[in-house]
Structure formats: C-alpha cells, structure tokens
Amino acid sequence: MITALWKLIVTTRALGWALWLAALQGLLCSGLKAQPVSQQQLAGIWIGVHSEWDTDFFCPLPTYLQLDTDGTYALGLVDASAAPIRSTWAVRDDSVRLDTIRYAPGLVRVVDQQLRIGQYYPLVFRKFTDIPLDSARTVQTVAGRVWQSDGLIIALYANGRVALEDLTTRQRSVHFWQLVRFGSSVFLVIQGNQYGRDGGYKPLWQLTQASSQQLQAIGWNGRTVATETFRFVSALAPGDSCRPAVFQPCDNCFTRMWHITQTGRTAVGHSLWQALKKHYQVRTQPGQSGLVRIQFVINCAGEQGLFEVAGFDEDYCPRTFDCTITDQLLALCRQHLPSDMLSYATDQIDTSPRDAAISLTFRLKDGQLTDMLP
Amino acid sequence: MTQLRLLLLLLPALVRAQTGEQALKSCASMLALNRTVPALHFFAHKREQTRQDSLQANGLASRFRGLWYIRQQDYEQAADWFEKTAARFPKEQGAIGEFYLSMLADPVRALHHLNAFDALTPTFDDHINHNPVSYLRGLAYRHLSDHDRALEQFSKAIDALEQKHGAEWVNYRQYVSRAVSYLATNRADKALADLDKANKNFGRSALVNYHRGRALQQLGRLTEARTAFQDALFFYRALRVERSHPLEDDFNPLYESDIDAALAALKPKP
Known part of the structure; x- marks a missing residue:
C-alpha cells in the first residue's frame, strides 16, 4: 500500500508541492505565533x-x-542504564541549538512548565524539581504492596515484577520495576x-512522599502531568499471580498501525490464500457478498490476540456477515498463517522477534x- | 521526497521495542527529526486527517484522501471519497477506476468509472498513469472471467500502438495480460505469439517465461515448457534483489511457489 502511495506522490508532483507549501505555511504561522524562548527559560x-x-x-x-547555564548539555536516561550524550547548547535569535541540531523559531517551546520540542511529533519534557527521599527506606515501604490512584493500580511484587491496571480500560499488563536515584530524588521506573x-x-513516576499508607508521585496520569496520590490497598502474598x-x-x-505486517501481495x-481456497468450506449463501476484514496481533512470543472482524x-457500508463465514475465516487465518510470519516480519531491520499486526481483507460473493x- | 523517504524508514524503527541504550538513541534521533516540520504526517492518522481537512479541494487531494483511508483499511470512507472525487472531478474517474480494480478487486465499479472516464473524450484511448483505459477495461473484464470482451479491449490497447509505432513500444505486461486471456480460452498459439513479443521487449522476465511454459504445455511441447518454467524460476530468483516491489506485475501476480508447482506437475509420474 505504501508503494501505491509513493507512486501517487511521485507521479503527482503538483500535490507534493502543494503539501510542502501547506506545511511551510503552517510552520511560518506557528512560528509567528510562538513566544520566543530564552536561555534562562530553558x-x-x-x-x-x-x-x-x-x-x-x-x-x-x-x-x-x-x-546548564554554562552552555553544556546532557541527554541521558533517568535510570542511568546508558552513558549520557554530552555536548553544548545555545539560544540565538530565537533559534535554539542542541548539539549540532538547530531548530527553527517556534519549534522549541516552554508551555505550562513543559518543554515541547518539535511540532508534528513533539517530545514533551517537564521541569524537574529535586525532592529528596531516602531510596532504601522507600524500597522497603513500596515493595510487595498494591497501590491505587484514581486511575491506576500498581502492584509492586517483591521479585521485581509489576502489574499495572488501568481503571478506565480495565487493561492489566505486566512489566518490571525498580527504584532509581536521580539527584536526591527517587524515581519509579517501569519497563519491559x-x-x-x-x-x-512505561511513564516515569518521581516519588515525592512514601509512607505505609500512601505514596505521592509526579508523572503522566493519562491526561496530564500531575502529582498523584496512591493509597495502600493490600500486601501481596508470595503466591499471588503476576x-x-x-x-x-x-x-x-x-x-x-506501527506494527502492521503487509501480507496482501507477498509470498x-x-x-x-492458497490454504484458504483449499480449506474454506461454506455453502453458497445468496446475499453474503462484500468485504470481510480480519485483524489480530501476534506478539513477540507468538501469542495471538486483539481480534477484530468487520464487514462491508x-x-x-458496514454490515455483519453470517457467523459461519466469519468464524471459519478467522479460524483458518489463525491456523494457516505461516509459522515463519514473525521472522518474516523482522528480517528487514533487526532479528529480534517483535509484535506483528495482521490485517487481511477478503471479498466474498x-x-x-x-x-x-x- | 528524500526527507519523506527517510521519515518512512525511520519512524517505525524509533518505536521498536527498546532497551536503555536504544531508548537513548531513539530520543536523540527524535530530537534531530523534530528540527523540521515534515510535509505529511505518516503514521499519525488523526493529525494527517486534520491537515487534509485544511487543504484546498482539488482532484489530487481528494483522490489522495481515498487512498489514505484504503491504507487504514476503512473501506467505507475510502469508497465514499472515491465516489466524491469522481463526482466532483470527472477527470479523476480514470484513476478511481484503477483503484477500484487494483485495490478493492471490484471490477464492476471499476468498469463504471473507466467507461465514464473514456466517455469524456470518445475518439481517444486516454491513458491512466501508464496504461490506456482500454487495457484497464480489459483487466476488469478478465477479472469477471469475460475473456472475449477482455481480449477485445486488450487488442484495442495493444494493436493501435503496435501499428503506429511497432511492437517494441508496447509494454510487455500488456502482452502477458492478453496471453493469459488467450490461454483461458484455449488459444495457446496466439498466447505464445504475444509472449514471444513480450520476451523481445523484456528478456529477463520470470512472468513471461512462466506463461510461455503454460502456453507450451497447452500445445503439448513439454520439454520446451519445462525449459521455460526453469528459466522463469532462474529469473525469479536472480532478479529478487532488483525488484523494489514484491511482484513483477500487480495485475498478473506470480510467486515462486506457482513456478515450483508448474515444474512439479511436469515431472513424470512414477
């Protein structure tokens, strides 16, 4: 599909120029509206x-x-798991320079104590205030316990695992956690x-207060950067499921969208398609005509989920097909998708298995x- | 264009599963990427939709909108934009017809738009991208298994150019398409003649050799058929790196497994 889009772009230079001009106009307008940033602000x-x-x-x-005010700059990881990149920075004539990257006016902005770099895919940072906390005591306080805010449950297992549950979507996911020191502050870092x-x-949480009954932490709560209060819910038993x-x-x-794996015009x-033509067995059903779109995801371990079936x-126009058709199509797709699908999906850039989003659409008569x- | 190409390559890599080192490099790359404003919001559907809403309405932008929804596999919106484009910008009907045929496997709607496009200039076989409208109509009829009408349209596209400028000016894929319809109606000799012309125009084609094999097989010349299939397999493998697109011709898809199956079918039964 991307190839088709490219063909269109390449063969339609006029559209390309129009888009560039529109983007340029957007840039100029936003640049004019943006307040210039000063070295002191940044x-x-x-x-x-x-x-x-x-x-x-x-x-x-x-x-x-x-x-730093002396013109030095560092980009690093809060958990210090990689050596920071160090260079210099400056602000001149409303234009910011980080290392060798020079930003056009308006592309580096400070809005509500947040630094936004870029316009279409902006990186958002928040201003850091060092809040001293005893990391050893905090680990003892939080480990092996379940904590709950208005929107999130965090279960911090003593073995380094963490289960996060979004109270709005009821989605529960499992990761690894650690507390790291940054300056005199303590951050809850969740990854993997x-x-x-x-x-x-996952989003970083800077702990500002930790007691046996509640935690306070600054971080992204799904809507905004805020200081969230997590109340103690229960202690985790060693046998609790994670x-x-x-x-x-x-x-x-x-x-x-990022993980879509093209299948249509590939081997x-x-x-x-050959397997489906061989195994699909549905008697002729007048009126069951149109498109059936089947989507699912295969994660890096080969598990399948997030199934969606849609009909047109x-x-x-959207329609629902007879379930004998859609159920059989879904089952056959899951069964006959080649076992090397994951390696197929990864051999372009790296070799580690990754999630693959599958989307297949069939026409029926x-x-x-x-x-x-x- | 180079910037867009880089963006397309870079963006998916930036959100790949990350360790600390990779996360730091990714952030550094994003800082560099954000120094300019890209023209298109690839992979950012909602932002791209907002940008497209702000564009001045013209045929190309409207057609592009339909393609954008095809990429998201939102077929309801895609068809809606294709129809809007065809109604508001009649010269776009040719491209819309081709999209219905190549992306939605809908020869009926494709024919409707291709006919309307052709009717704009009744005495001229207009081109849509790289093909005359008659050729695309032939493909639509072939999709409907109406090979007689397909052959009529293919011949209209091919013969005019052949007579005016010579067979070497005809796209070899058009000869292959006509040959496929000849084969479907058991006229292997005519198919072979077309495939020979195609072979002269592009002598390293797996597609041409595969269908030559089929034609020779239909004529009972099995040794020559086997050689043609073997040539097809050779070119398929040899030119794999050269191809920028998975298929040699989207309208005549050929896969290595098809050639393997053809060769296996020619092996003498024990």
Missing part, C-alpha cells in the same frame, strides 16, 4: 514525559535533558513486558471467497 533539568506520535498516541520518554526487560518503558489479564503485546508503545499472503457490503485484497 536552563535546568527536564524529565521526559513522552513523544506525541499522534493526538491520541504517546510513547513514554525515559530520558532527561540537562541544559511479561517476558523480559526489553519492550520499552500475569496479564488478557493478551499483552510485548512492545509498551504498541499501536496496530506469505499468497500461501495463506457491496456498497461498502454469495458466501464464496473470490479475492484477497492487497
């Missing part, structure tokens, strides 16, 4: 909140940005997935398969 330590990939899709940032420490980070409640992707920054898709009639869309 100086200090900024803690990563997230990168905004879309208006409703954020990926947590485990990094800090230290901008149900299988190991790979898979990226498993995800439902299917969990391995990547903490999972979105179907994998062709092999699946011959006029492309009176209940019979006629085509698989690219």
Whole structure:
C-alpha cells in the first residue's frame, strides 16, 4: 500500500508541492505565533514525559535533558542504564541549538512548565524539581504492596515484577520495576513486558512522599502531568499471580498501525490464500457478498490476540456477515498463517522477534471467497 | 521526497521495542527529526486527517484522501471519497477506476468509472498513469472471467500502438495480460505469439517465461515448457534483489511457489 502511495506522490508532483507549501505555511504561522524562548527559560533539568506520535498516541520518554547555564548539555536516561550524550547548547535569535541540531523559531517551546520540542511529533519534557527521599527506606515501604490512584493500580511484587491496571480500560499488563536515584530524588521506573526487560518503558513516576499508607508521585496520569496520590490497598502474598489479564503485546508503545505486517501481495499472503481456497468450506449463501476484514496481533512470543472482524457490503457500508463465514475465516487465518510470519516480519531491520499486526481483507460473493485484497 | 523517504524508514524503527541504550538513541534521533516540520504526517492518522481537512479541494487531494483511508483499511470512507472525487472531478474517474480494480478487486465499479472516464473524450484511448483505459477495461473484464470482451479491449490497447509505432513500444505486461486471456480460452498459439513479443521487449522476465511454459504445455511441447518454467524460476530468483516491489506485475501476480508447482506437475509420474 505504501508503494501505491509513493507512486501517487511521485507521479503527482503538483500535490507534493502543494503539501510542502501547506506545511511551510503552517510552520511560518506557528512560528509567528510562538513566544520566543530564552536561555534562562530553558536552563535546568527536564524529565521526559513522552513523544506525541499522534493526538491520541504517546510513547513514554525515559530520558532527561540537562541544559546548564554554562552552555553544556546532557541527554541521558533517568535510570542511568546508558552513558549520557554530552555536548553544548545555545539560544540565538530565537533559534535554539542542541548539539549540532538547530531548530527553527517556534519549534522549541516552554508551555505550562513543559518543554515541547518539535511540532508534528513533539517530545514533551517537564521541569524537574529535586525532592529528596531516602531510596532504601522507600524500597522497603513500596515493595510487595498494591497501590491505587484514581486511575491506576500498581502492584509492586517483591521479585521485581509489576502489574499495572488501568481503571478506565480495565487493561492489566505486566512489566518490571525498580527504584532509581536521580539527584536526591527517587524515581519509579517501569519497563519491559511479561517476558523480559526489553519492550520499552512505561511513564516515569518521581516519588515525592512514601509512607505505609500512601505514596505521592509526579508523572503522566493519562491526561496530564500531575502529582498523584496512591493509597495502600493490600500486601501481596508470595503466591499471588503476576500475569496479564488478557493478551499483552510485548512492545509498551504498541499501536496496530506501527506494527502492521503487509501480507496482501507477498509470498506469505499468497500461501495463506492458497490454504484458504483449499480449506474454506461454506455453502453458497445468496446475499453474503462484500468485504470481510480480519485483524489480530501476534506478539513477540507468538501469542495471538486483539481480534477484530468487520464487514462491508457491496456498497461498502458496514454490515455483519453470517457467523459461519466469519468464524471459519478467522479460524483458518489463525491456523494457516505461516509459522515463519514473525521472522518474516523482522528480517528487514533487526532479528529480534517483535509484535506483528495482521490485517487481511477478503471479498466474498454469495458466501464464496473470490479475492484477497492487497 | 528524500526527507519523506527517510521519515518512512525511520519512524517505525524509533518505536521498536527498546532497551536503555536504544531508548537513548531513539530520543536523540527524535530530537534531530523534530528540527523540521515534515510535509505529511505518516503514521499519525488523526493529525494527517486534520491537515487534509485544511487543504484546498482539488482532484489530487481528494483522490489522495481515498487512498489514505484504503491504507487504514476503512473501506467505507475510502469508497465514499472515491465516489466524491469522481463526482466532483470527472477527470479523476480514470484513476478511481484503477483503484477500484487494483485495490478493492471490484471490477464492476471499476468498469463504471473507466467507461465514464473514456466517455469524456470518445475518439481517444486516454491513458491512466501508464496504461490506456482500454487495457484497464480489459483487466476488469478478465477479472469477471469475460475473456472475449477482455481480449477485445486488450487488442484495442495493444494493436493501435503496435501499428503506429511497432511492437517494441508496447509494454510487455500488456502482452502477458492478453496471453493469459488467450490461454483461458484455449488459444495457446496466439498466447505464445504475444509472449514471444513480450520476451523481445523484456528478456529477463520470470512472468513471461512462466506463461510461455503454460502456453507450451497447452500445445503439448513439454520439454520446451519445462525449459521455460526453469528459466522463469532462474529469473525469479536472480532478479529478487532488483525488484523494489514484491511482484513483477500487480495485475498478473506470480510467486515462486506457482513456478515450483508448474515444474512439479511436469515431472513424470512414477
């Protein structure tokens, strides 16, 4: 599909120029509206909140940005698991320079104590205030206990595992936790997935107070950066389960769109299509015509989940197909998707298995398969 | 364009499962990426939709909107935008017809739009991207298994160019498409003639050799058929790296397993 989009872009230069001009206009307008930042405003330590990939899709940032008044700059990880990148920074004529990167006016902004770098995929940092806490005592206070805020339950197992439960979506996921010192402060760092420490980070929480009955922490609560109060709920027994409640992707920054694995015009898709034509057995059912779209996810360990089936009639309006058709199609897709699907999905960039989002669309005529869309 | 290409390559890698070192590098890359404003919001559907809403309405932008929904597999919105585009910008009907055919496997709607596009200039076989409208109509009829009408349209596209400028000016894929319809109607000799012309225009094609094998098999020339299938397999493997797209021709898909199956079928039964 991307190839088709490229073909369109390449063959339609006029559109390309129009888009560039529109983007340029947007940049100029935003640049004119933005308040210039000063070196004084930017100086200090900024803690990563997230990168905004879309208006409703954020990926947590485990990094800090230290901008010293003497012009030195450091980009590092709050958990210090990698050596920081050090260089210099400056502000000149409303334009900010970080290392060798020079930003156009308006692309580095300070809004409500938050530093936003970039316009379309902005990185968001919050101003850091050092709040001293005894890390050894805090570990003893929080480990082996369940804590609950208005929107989140955090179960911190003594073995280093953590279960997070979003009280709005009721999604429960499993990761690893540790407390790390940053300056005199203590941060709760949550990373990894149900299988190991790979898979990226969850939002950072800077603990500001810890007692046996409640914790207070600064971090992203799903809506804003705030100081959240977590109340003590219960102590965890050694035998308590630490498993995800439902299917969990391995990547903490999972979105179907990022992990989509093209199958339509590939050898994998062709092999699946051949298997479907061989095994699909539904009697002719007049009126059962249109498109059936089947989507699911295979995580890095080969588990399948997040199933979705949608139907469209011959006029492309949403419709529901007979469940004997959709159930059989879903079962066959799960069964006959080649076992090397994961290696197929990863051989382009790296070799570690990763989550693969599968999306397949079939055209039906009176209940019979006629085509698989690219 | 280079920036967009880099962006396409870079963005998925940036959100890949990360360890500390990778997370730091990813953040550093994002800081560099954010020094400019990209023209298109690849992978940011909601932002891209807002940007597209702000664009001035024209045929290309409207067509692109439909394609955007195809990428999201939102077929209701995609078809809605294709129909809106065709109604408001009649010259776009050709491209819309091709999209219905290639992306939605809908030859009926494709024919409706291709016919409407062709009717705009009745005496001229207009081109849509790289093909005349008659060729695309032929593909739509072939999809409906109406090979006689498909052959009529393929011939309209091919013969005019062949007579005016010579067979070497005809896209070899068009000869392959006509040959496939000849084979479906058991006219292997005519298919073979087309495939020979195709072979002259592009002599390293797995697709041409595969269908040559089928034509020769239909004519009972099994030794030559086996050689043609073996040539197809050779070119398929040899040119795998050269191809920027998984298929040699989207309208005539060919996979290695098809060639293997054809060769296996020619092996003498024990």
